[in-house]
Amino acid sequence: MEDLRFAGIDAVIILSAYAVLMIVIGYFAGRGKKVGKSVSSYYLAGRDLGIIVLFFTLFATQYSGNTVVGYAPQAYREGFSWVQSIPFMTLIIGIYLLFAPRLYAIAKREKFLTPTDWISYRFRSKRVTIMAIILMLWGLANYLLEQLVAIGHAVSGLTGGTIPYEIAVIGFIIVMLTYEWLGGMRAVAVTDAVQGSLLLVGVILLLVGAFTLTGGGITNLSENIASVDPEAIGVPDLSTNINWISMIILTGIGAAVYPHAVQRIYSSRSERTLKRSLARMAWMPPITVGLVFVIGILGIALYPDLSVSESEELVGLMANDVANLNDFYYWAMIILFGAIVGAIISTADSVLLSFSSMISNDVYGKYINKSASDERKVKVGKFIGIILIALLLWVAWNPPGTLYQIFVLKFEVLIQVAPAFLLGIYWKRLSSSAVFWGMLIGAIIAGGMTLIGYETIFGIHGGIYGLAVNFMICVVGSLMVPTSQDHKKEVEKMTTINTHQRNSISTGTD
Structure with a gap:
């Protein structure tokens, strides 16, 4: 690691070129769109994202910097058992398909802006809405922290420390805020x-380079790993298998109700566009996460006995060594360099935009200043975004755990809003009182287990225990509450799409 190819002026040129490109895209995306004067235009791109842009913005949202910078080190630490990362990413698409098409149809008809607009509309309860806002903002804040930490690790690792962790985080925050303010959701998308395109190319090139480092073959890979870390290739024990199932459920459901992912559902041009984009997304877990998993496994053979903190820099170590092979791989790793940083920023900007929209529309617009204009709401959202970034920067200097730990933490609490979507959109009898107490008690269980140090019990995450209790409260509580026929008819009217509406929404016409 003494002869680093990504050192000095090369790293500065690469990052500067990327920064300029993103700002230029933001400028042209927002030019003439009046993105700062309309909340719909700024936060939802005017509800007009086509299939290609929608696919890639969903892809870049789900496959963040944590996918490459965080998942590969986790595969390094866990070994072959981390293959679970592929099915839990696949399950996300399945959960989307359970509720996204109908939610899109209702959102288009009722002109929803934020995820809690659905909850306010469906349950007509201020306390349910406020509870959902709190849980979603908590999840978004944790997710944004994850991306800030990932930026620092990615740039510091890939440049061999030439660009320090702190400078990397601050510099790219400025770039992100600039293009996001210029073009809003359209610039982000x-x-x-x-x-997203760079990420796919970069991961493939890194994998090819890693195989070159190992000698070009995979026949002896397991034997090599067994000689340095036998546990990495062992058959998972019962606890690990249970943890697999827990993680798959936690991530599959939790990621599907990401606030920024729900807003991308709202942003689709039509229901047909949404379904086609999701169908293409179903192919991405084995292509993207599968390749990252293999990179982590190759790291076991290439860099045995790394500590937890050292393994967090695995992708940087590998990229620099691949770059040292020859000039072709040097330029290939330049592409990877931009791809990883781009993937991180692409998720961070989405999270920040969603956080700002909920603060400006759900908190400020609904409870503080109901007469505020769209332009003022957008300005308030931008200002609060700066405050959030400042607070998270303070935490990011000394992150509370590995990227994977931060990744899990956000899901523990965020997943508690899932019944409001998965049950609320189909089950007419689901009551607002049951949803409120389910979310509250589920969040207390999940957060409490984390605070006292029990992230899992018998391999099952606290968020899953909380969600199980949450669902039970929602079902039993709703069945115990008498429901009038008038209420059932009202809910049916709210959640049903007639044939004419279905045809116009499906094709994107009015």
């Missing part, structure tokens, strides 16, 4: 398309 277009940059996502660029970054």
Whole structure:
């Protein structure tokens, strides 16, 4: 690691070129769109994202910097058992398909802006809405922290420390805020398309380079790993298998109700566009997460006995060594360099935009200043975004755990809003009181287990225990509450799409 190819002026040039490109995209995406004067235009791109841009913005949202910078080190630490990362990413698409098409149809008809607009509309309860806002903002804040930490690790690792962790985080926050303010969701979505494409190319090139480092073959890979870390290739024990199932459920459901993912559902041009984008997303877990998993496994053979903190820099170590092979791999790792940073920023900008929209529309617009204009709401959202970034920067200097730990923490609490979507959109009898107490008690169980140090019990995450109790409260509580026929008819009217509406929404016409 003494002869680092990504040192000095090369790293600065690469990052500067990327920064300029993103700002230029933000400028042209927002030019003439009046993105700062309309909340719909700024936060939802005017509800007009086509299939290609929608696909890539969904892809870049789900496959963040944590996918490459965080998942590969986790595969290094866990070994072959981390293959679970592929099915839990696949399950996300399945959960989307359970509720996203109908939610989109209702959102288009009722002109929803934020995820809690659905909850306010369906349950007509201020306390349910406020509870959902709190849980979603908690999840978004944790997710944004994850991306800030990932930025620092990615740039510091890939440049061998030439660009310090702190400078990397601050510099790219400024870039992100600039293009996001210039173009809103449209700028975010277009940059996502660029970054998603780079990510796919970069991961493939890193994998090819890693195989070159190991000698070009895979026949002896397991034997090599067994000689340095026998546990990495062992058959998982019962506790690990249970943890697999827990993680698959936690991530599959939790990621599907990401606030920024729900807003991308709202942003689709039509229901047909949404379904086609999701169908293509179903192919991405084995292509993206599967390749990252293999990179982590190759790391066991290439860099045995790394500590937890050292393993967090695995992708940087590998990229620099691949770059040292020859000039072709040097330029290949330049592409990877931009791809990883781009993937991180593409998720961070989405999270920040969603956080700002909920603060400006759900908190400020609904409870503080109901007469506020769209332009003022957008300004308030931008200002609160800066405050959030400042607070998270303070935490990011000394992150509370590994990227994977931060990744899990956000799901523990965020997943508690899932019954409001998965049950609420189909079950007419689901009551607001049951949803409120389910979310509250589920969040207390999940958060309490984390605080006292029991992230899992018998391999099952606290968020899953909380969600199980949450669902039970929702079902039993709703069945115990008498429901009038008038209420059932009202809920049916709210959640049903007639044939004419279905046809116009499906094709994107009015």
